[in-house]
Amino acid sequence: MPKQETEKLQKIHDDIAEIKTALRGYNGQVGLCKQVEINTKEIRRLWIAVLVIVLSTGSGVFSILKVILP
Numbered sequence: 056m057p058k059q060e061t062e063k064l065q066k067i068h069d070d071i072a073e074i075k076t077a078l079r080g081y082n083g084q085v086g087l088c089k090q091v092e093i094n095t096k097e098i099r100r101l102w103i104a105v106l107v108i109v110l111s112t113g114s115g116v117f118s119i120l121k122v123i124l125p
Contacts (some may be wrong), residue, residue, distance in 0.1 A: 056064075080086030085093070 066116050076086075078088050080089060
């Protein structure tokens with residue numbers, strides 16, 4: 056194989072290794088894939104908290120909106 060093609064393949068190999076490291080994590084750090092899972096769970100918890108707050112104040116909000124809106 057010509058030297059130029061070998062260098063290109065080596066660069067592609069290095070780039071792929073770097074991407075895999077970022078996705079999986081390194082040195083005990085959480086990778087991007089795991090971080091997305093963690094964030095998704097936290098967002099769901101926040102929506103549940105918002106829903107509970109809205110439902111617990113539902114009648115009060117309904118009364119205020121009834122007074123404000125014609």
